[in-house]
Amino acid sequence: MSKSKANKKKSMTESAYGYLFIAPNLLGMMVFVIVPIFTSLLMSFTDWDLINAPRWVGLSNFTDKMVHDQQFWVSLKNTFIFSLLTIPLGIVAAFVIALLLNQSIKGVNLYRAAVFLPVGISMISISVIWRWILNTDLGILNYVLSLVNLQGAGWLSDENYALFSVSAISIWKNVGFNMVILLAGLKGVPSHLYEAATIDGAGAWRRMARITLPLITPSLFFVSIMSVIGSFQVFDLIYSTTSGGPGDSTRVIYYWVYQNGFKFFEMGYASALAWVVFIMLFAVTLLQMKFFGNKVNYEMD
Amino acid sequence: MTSYTTSTRVKTKSFLIHAVMIVCCILFIFPFLWMALTSFKSPQEIFQWPPRMFPEEWSWRNYQEVLTAVPLLRMLLNSLFVAVAVTAGTLLFSSLAAYSFARLRFKGKDLLFSMYLGTMMVPLMVTLIPTFVIMRKLGMVDTYYALIIPGFFGNAFGTFLLRQFFMTIPNQLDEAARIDGCGYFGIYMRILMPLMKPALASLFIFTFMGVWNDFLWPLVVIQTESVKTITLGLASFQGLYTTKYHLLMAAAMISVLPVMVAYISSQRYFIEGITLTGLKG
Numbered sequence: 001m002s003k004s005k006a007n008k009k010k011s012m013t014e015s016a017y018g019y020l021f022i023a024p025n026l027l028g029m030m031v032f033v034i035v036p037i038f039t040s041l042l043m044s045f046t047d048w049d050l051i052n053a054p055r056w057v058g059l060s061n062f063t064d065k066m067v068h069d070q071q072f073w074v075s076l077k078n079t080f081i082f083s084l085l086t087i088p089l090g091i092v093a094a095f096v097i098a099l100l101l102n103q104s105i106k107g108v109n110l111y112r113a114a115v116f117l118p119v120g121i122s123m124i125s126i127s128v129i130w131r132w133i134l135n136t137d138l139g140i141l142n143y144v145l146s147l148v149n150l151q152g153a154g155w156l157s158d159e160n161y162a163l164f165s166v167s168a169i170s171i172w173k174n175v176g177f178n179m180v181i182l183l184a185g186l187k188g189v190p191s192h193l194y195e196a197a198t199i200d201g202a203g204a205w206r207r208m209a210r211i212t213l214p215l216i217t218p219s220l221f222f223v224s225i226m227s228v229i230g231s232f233q234v235f236d237l238i239y240s241t242t243s244g245g246p247g248d249s250t251r252v253i254y255y256w257v258y259q260n261g262f263k264f265f266e267m268g269y270a271s272a273l274a275w276v277v278f279i280m281l282f283a284v285t286l287l288q289m290k291f292f293g294n295k296v297n298y299e300m301d
Numbered sequence: 302m303t304s305y306t307t308s309t310r311v312k313t314k315s316f317l318i319h320a321v322m323i324v325c326c327i328l329f330i331f332p333f334l335w336m337a338l339t340s341f342k343s344p345q346e347i348f349q350w351p352p353r354m355f356p357e358e359w360s361w362r363n364y365q366e367v368l369t370a371v372p373l374l375r376m377l378l379n380s381l382f383v384a385v386a387v388t389a390g391t392l393l394f395s396s397l398a399a400y401s402f403a404r405l406r407f408k409g410k411d412l413l414f415s416m417y418l419g420t421m422m423v424p425l426m427v428t429l430i431p432t433f434v435i436m437r438k439l440g441m442v443d444t445y446y447a448l449i450i451p452g453f454f455g456n457a458f459g460t461f462l463l464r465q466f467f468m469t470i471p472n473q474l475d476e477a478a479r480i481d482g483c484g485y486f487g488i489y490m491r492i493l494m495p496l497m498k499p500a501l502a503s504l505f506i507f508t509f510m511g512v513w514n515d516f517l518w519p520l521v522v523i524q525t526e527s528v529k530t531i532t533l534g535l536a537s538f539q540g541l542y543t544t545k546y547h548l549l550m551a552a553a554m555i556s557v558l559p560v561m562v563a564y565i566s567s568q569r570y571f572i573e574g575i576t577l578t579g580l581k582g
Contacts (some may be wrong), residue, residue: 019409025398028454036431043351122514184576274426
């Protein structure tokens with residue numbers, strides 16, 4: 001009897017401490033994440049300029065305003081093109097570099113450090129640097145191209161090139177991040193599997209398809225999830241290189257949300273746009289989980 | 302004969318790898334080098350065609366001009382202050398919450414934890430506007446409070462990451478400590494935290510770099526020059542001096558250099574942190 005009382009008291013203090021330790025973190029989460037998420041959802045059904053009281057407009061932000069918003073569709077298209085360029089190319093480039101660095105050669109650490117260098121530098125600094133390199137009249141890239149008799153271009157000032165250029169900068173910045181994850185995945189593949197396969201007469205391609213790729217799917221999965229999240233939310237890069245221009249050629253969805261919220265003070269509409277991004281991101285992540293779900297192989301862990 | 306051909310094949314292969322990787326290195330290092338070289342050139346040299354690799358005369362003038370135009374050093378200190386404050390808060394409050402999630406039993410724990418996981422999917426843009434409105438209501442817009450408080454209590458990612466690490470530490474350690482009369486806080490502080498050093502180091506670097514490089518939030522809440530972080534400061538400097546590349550490169554140098562020094566010296570931890578997170582998360 002007394003023992004169960006003691007137990008009860010113990011679990012009482014245990015849960016008291018449980019709540020106590022979680023309290024500050026939970027408070028922060030409540031005020032700055034949970035409440036804002038629901039507020040944002042409510043706001044998306046209003047028309048609000050921050051000054052006058054919000055006006056309830058029901059679904060019209062979605063069904064009327066967004067549908068007829070040309071800029072929204074353009075920014076959506078640009079976001080998809082940006083994602084389709086940066087995600088596959090970024091992952092393939094990182095994978096190739098990781099494969100090369102997984103060989104037993106000298107100087108691996110140095111090479112890895114070089115490729116990884118841009119990862120920790122702010123996107124703003126990187127944009128400032130690349131704007132100078134890609135400058136139409138004075139940029140070093142156009143000069144190098146002229147040395148080999150190639151015609152330079154207005155990489156960031158020409159509508160036909162700008163989206164490709166910012167995609168390239170994005171790949172350049174993030175390839176080191178993906179490479180590090182994939183390299184760790186490759187290092188985790190036991191070498192005896194390759195030896196056994198080689199003895200069985202499997203060639204390089206076969207070893208790649210049957211051993212390497214299946215065993216690093218967890219790393220590929222992680223890298224692809226992170227890439228999708230990053231590319232849907234690209235902002236700093238666009239803000240500091242092209243501001244969405246020239247024309248609308250690099251206006252991406254995040255930039256359009258920002259402009260609506262903090263330039264036009266359309267808080268309601270901006271929230272509606274933000275929720276659309278959220279829902280799309282959620283859907284794509286679910287698709288990825290489904291795609292990788294039956295392929296992820298954790299057996300070797 | 303066979304061994305001879307194999308060894309030449311190995312040599313050619315490693316030669317090719319080195320060749321590719323050296324080209325890669327140039328591709329990744331040259332932009333930073335070009336920034337550094339340009340920052341020492343005179344304005345006339347910027348317009349010179351063909352461009353020259355090295356400055357005719359190395360001069361600190363651009364740096365002097367940049368620093369008198371914009372208080373970049375003050376902004377560096379702002380970034381340092383904000384990043385240290387947010388990181389300290391995150392490490393403390395996320396680790397406490399993570400310990401609670403990993404070790405203590407209380408009602409509603411699973412529900413709270415799935416709520417934490419759920420929020421990790423939500424893009425920043427969704428919470429940005431309401432958080433801005435809250436900050437405005439509290440009268441904190443355009444102050445350090447706006448930069449520090451939203452991140453100070455830790456975040457779902459940090460709590461989740463640390464919880465995963467707490468779970469890998471055997472429970473017997475806690476039990477032994479409890480028999481020896483150690484309380485819950487004592488177990489957290491004296492037994493588990495010392496074992497969490499690698500995880501805490503990763504979270505430290507992630508949070509610090511995240512806050513240091515953050516741009517969107519400072520852009521939204523800060524207008525006053527003297528409160529701006531370096532990232533925001535550089536962006537607004539670029540807005541004012543759009544095409545004065547000699548000044549822009551000097552400003553970029555000032556913003557990049559401290560990070561690069563810190564980063565090269567701690568890169569090992571950074572890379573380990575990313576791999577750990579990639580594998581655990």
